[in-house]
Amino acid sequence: MLPKATPREELLINLRAAYARMWVRLRGSNREVTGLVAEIGLPILTIGAYVILYRAIGLPPTAGAAVIIGGAMIAFWTNVLWNMSSQWFWERESGNLEMYLVAPVSRMSVLLGMAMGGSVNTSIRALGIVLLGIFVFQVPFQLADPLSIGLVFVLTLVALYTMGMLFASIFMLYGREAWNTANLLQEPVYFLSGAYFPRIYAPVVPFALQVAGSLIPMTIGLDAIRRLAIYGESIATIWPHILALIACTLILFPLARRALNYMESLGKKEGRLTLRWQ
Amino acid sequence: MAVADFVKSAGESFRVGWKIESNWTDPVLFATYQVIRPLASLLIVAFIVIIGASVGAAANSAFYTQYLAWLIVGNAFYAFVLQIMLGMAILVHVDRTRYEVLKNIYISPGTLHPYVIGRGLVSVVNGAVSVVLTLLFSVAIFNGLLHMNIPLNLLGVNLLMLIPVVILGIISLLAIGYMLCAVNIVSNRMEFILGDSVSGIFFLLGGVIFPVALLPWYVQPISNVLPITYLLNAVRESFGLLPTGSYMSDLAYLGLTTLVTLIVGITVFRLAEQRAKKLGLFDRKSEY
Numbered sequence: 001m002l003p004k005a006t007p008r009e010e011l012l013i014n015l016r017a018a019y020a021r022m023w024v025r026l027r028g029s030n031r032e033v034t035g036l037v038a039e040i041g042l043p044i045l046t047i048g049a050y051v052i053l054y055r056a057i058g059l060p061p062t063a064g065a066a067v068i069i070g071g072a073m074i075a076f077w078t079n080v081l082w083n084m085s086s087q088w089f090w091e092r093e094s095g096n097l098e099m100y101l102v103a104p105v106s107r108m109s110v111l112l113g114m115a116m117g118g119s120v121n122t123s124i125r126a127l128g129i130v131l132l133g134i135f136v137f138q139v140p141f142q143l144a145d146p147l148s149i150g151l152v153f154v155l156t157l158v159a160l161y162t163m164g165m166l167f168a169s170i171f172m173l174y175g176r177e178a179w180n181t182a183n184l185l186q187e188p189v190y191f192l193s194g195a196y197f198p199r200i201y202a203p204v205v206p207f208a209l210q211v212a213g214s215l216i217p218m219t220i221g222l223d224a225i226r227r228l229a230i231y232g233e234s235i236a237t238i239w240p241h242i243l244a245l246i247a248c249t250l251i252l253f254p255l256a257r258r259a260l261n262y263m264e265s266l267g268k269k270e271g272r273l274t275l276r277w278q
Numbered sequence: 279m280a281v282a283d284f285v286k287s288a289g290e291s292f293r294v295g296w297k298i299e300s301n302w303t304d305p306v307l308f309a310t311y312q313v314i315r316p317l318a319s320l321l322i323v324a325f326i327v328i329i330g331a332s333v334g335a336a337a338n339s340a341f342y343t344q345y346l347a348w349l350i351v352g353n354a355f356y357a358f359v360l361q362i363m364l365g366m367a368i369l370v371h372v373d374r375t376r377y378e379v380l381k382n383i384y385i386s387p388g389t390l391h392p393y394v395i396g397r398g399l400v401s402v403v404n405g406a407v408s409v410v411l412t413l414l415f416s417v418a419i420f421n422g423l424l425h426m427n428i429p430l431n432l433l434g435v436n437l438l439m440l441i442p443v444v445i446l447g448i449i450s451l452l453a454i455g456y457m458l459c460a461v462n463i464v465s466n467r468m469e470f471i472l473g474d475s476v477s478g479i480f481f482l483l484g485g486v487i488f489p490v491a492l493l494p495w496y497v498q499p500i501s502n503v504l505p506i507t508y509l510l511n512a513v514r515e516s517f518g519l520l521p522t523g524s525y526m527s528d529l530a531y532l533g534l535t536t537l538v539t540l541i542v543g544i545t546v547f548r549l550a551e552q553r554a555k556k557l558g559l560f561d562r563k564s565e566y
Contacts, residue, residue: 049487053487057326
């Protein structure tokens with residue numbers, strides 16, 4: 001029988017697992033230049049269409065700036081959907097999931113590594129989208145308080161990727177549903193989060209829509225970032241956003257952990273953890 | 279006989295494709311899935327226009343309601359582009375790498391081309407369902423629920439004008455989808471980029487949510503060679519949202535661009551097929 005690891009050893013091995021998974025993600029996503037270029041250039045096509053639409057209906061240039069930030073945040077949502085939520089599905093299809101399951105580490109550390117790698121990768125792409133968007137469409141930004149923007153941005157990412165961990169756990173036993181569900185969570189979330197609107201929390205947007213959108217951390221973070229970076233507001237006006245983002249993380253993280261344990265146990269009972277081509 | 283075999287193979291491929299795309303869930307959830315994405319896309323642009331109207335950015339409310347009708351029709355028919363491009367761009371990857379059946383399809387006599395066409399037709403059916411449901415939901419939401427009086431009369435559509443352009447448009451999109459399959463046969467790095475790239479270019483340049491005339495002058499020539507531009511123009515004319523005077527020229531341009539894409543699509547596919555056979559790419563694995 002193997003000796004039981006001390007808490008320190010357990011922590012270290014889990015941190016090493018998270019680092020290893022992050023390294024794979026960083027290396028895998030950045031070695032292909034066409035992928036990097038496409039992930040920065042593709043959102044600009046959609047953003048461009050909306051910026052031109054805003055100009056067509058005579059809205060001010062700040063609306064275009066809001067769309068550019070929205071487009072950049074969508075990159076994170078896409079990453080959460082396809083590279084976090086669906087990840088166990090991909091791993092099972094390629095035969096890697098069983099290796100994760102027999103490794104002497106917590107599955108949460110693997111998810112943490114994915115989240116760290118994904119957020120770093122997508123931040124590079126999001127920065128590219130914002131810079132390219134500003135350059136191409138010449139829209140105004142007010143970066144009076146970059147520290148507050150950075151704080152809200154980090155809190156948004158933490159909440160968003162924690163949601164990704166929860167989804168990854170729920171999607172664990174999915175077959176083709178994983179693909180279709182991830183597809184389904186694209187445009188509806190772009191709509192609910194107000195990614196392409198100047199503002200989601202505006203009188204013209206129905207209250208029910210605002211409430212539904214607020215269940216997604218991206219909606220809250222996006223609104224706060226826009227207030228700070230475009231409309232010139234200060235951190236004093238966005239403290240409810242900060243509290244909401246912290247609350248999201250505190251609620252979603254234990255949920256993700258419980259969901260992961262439950263789905264893994266269910267998968268073992270039903271023998272579905274190694275099932276391919278569903 | 280050859281035509282009958284082709285049709286039979288395409289029919290079987292359609293049957294397989296339909297099962298793969300639809301039997302992962304129950305019919306009600308599948309229908310919901312088919313309508314939610316295009317409807318959400320439509321709601322995004324519709325709300326942008328509604329927000330524009332709320333701040334009184336442009337002239338009057340008539341402008342917004344007319345623009346909204348123009349936009350609903352363009353966005354609804356864009357579902358064909360999305361379904362066909364995304365469906366056909368991923369087809370080779372899924373069958374080669376995930377299910378590992380592309381090599382079996384290829385070595386069966388004369389099945390690769392009808393197989394691709396049959397699978398493309400599944401995307402066409404999915405697109406058609408999305409178009410119809412999006413139009414119905416749009417009228418129900420904007421006229422029924424929000425009482426916006428959008429000038430969109432679904433019963434007044436001129437079907438004699440609509441049907442030929444939709445058929446031509448679908449043929450051109452299938453030909454472009456054929457090209458995407460060809461690229462994926464010889465490459466294993468583009469499958470997740472191609473569909474989004476082409477549909478994104480069409481969304482920006484094809485006059486989906488704003489008139490092509492609003493694009494910078496230097497990109498308008500690109501719009502003018504895209505079949506989608508003429509498809510959407512002619513569709514809007516058949517809905518009575520544009521003057522019908524230019525319908526025949528739009529139809530002619532659509533026919534011409536369809537013919538060109540068809541020739542290029544078949545040529546590119548055959549070249550890719552030859553190259554793949556020479557380099558042994560039909561059973562290449564790219565996921566580990």
